[in-house]
Amino acid sequence: MIEALEEEGLAGKIPVVGQDAELEGVRRIVEGTQSMTVYKSIKSLTQQTAEIAVKMAAGEEIYTSTTLNNGKKNVPTVLLRPVAVNKDNIQETVIQDDYHSKEDIYAVD
Known part of the structure; x- marks a missing residue:
């Protein structure tokens, strides 16, 4: 979905959410192309x-x-209890729980 939005110049303009705090989803949150993900x-x-x-x-x-x-x-x-992970709480959720490392999330390919 993000790819389709990018092709149309809409990535980051249309709210996109995810589930399970997958690494790529958390990276997209940092990039601003995904609004949040649900994390338990x-x-x-x-x-x-x-x-x-x-x-x-x-x-x-x-x-x-x-x-x-x-x-x-x-x-x-x-x-x-699910938690909405967004740019403001990545550190206090997925990083603090060792679900994803700060290096993996903010890695530059």
């Missing part, structure tokens, strides 16, 4: 996953305050 802390995600996996392996029931229906049954669900 990788540390929180892995910690929650490990805790649930251990409980499941031990045969324990998983208790949550939320469930989602998968078409067959309600499944206990843990929802993590």
